[in-house]
Amino acid sequence: MPSASRASTVVLAERGWACTRAAAEVVGGGGELLGEGHVRALRDELARTAPRGPIRPAW
Template identity: 45%
Template sequence: MDRDLLDLPVLLLSAARALVDGIDAGVRARGFADLRPAHGFAFARLAGDGATVGQLAEHLDVTKQAASQMVEELVTKGYVTRGPHPQDARARLIVLTPKGWACTRAADEAAAEVLRPWADTLGPQRLAALRADLSRLATPGRLRPTW
């Protein structure tokens, strides 16, 4: 084991943080200043066909109560709505509002913007290789980092 691989944790963390911070800043700059990165993780799950509170909780790796609270906040802010669930009357389906969709598009743009200098630095080849390598390493677990 190469000795200086030991700072790989630090590098990984720095890169991850730079990325998330950059995206967050981009999203705020586009007018969505009342959101945190944690909300972005929620949006990622809701995009598509929506999700229940329970599914969201699992995705975010928090309790249902915490997820429910966040949903309440997002409803208040106008990013999502709670509707009846087509298959289960107990459950409620959370879906993005137009504002919520606009925000996810903004996030995609922001992400692309942050990634652009990375592509410039490394070249598209090595960036793609980086992505490929990471995809072989990353366990498909939760991603919320509550440290």
């Protein structure tokens, strides 16, 4: 649990988890769909967009 008085723990609903699983499938199988070079370029662009950590869903 968060220790700040205004902080709260956020938990994904089933739809959020479904979107997360779908995104993981696209990234995991993206090499077959997009080609390894495009997946690598997408990963590099996302890393440049969020250099301090993993990109998390915003829904």
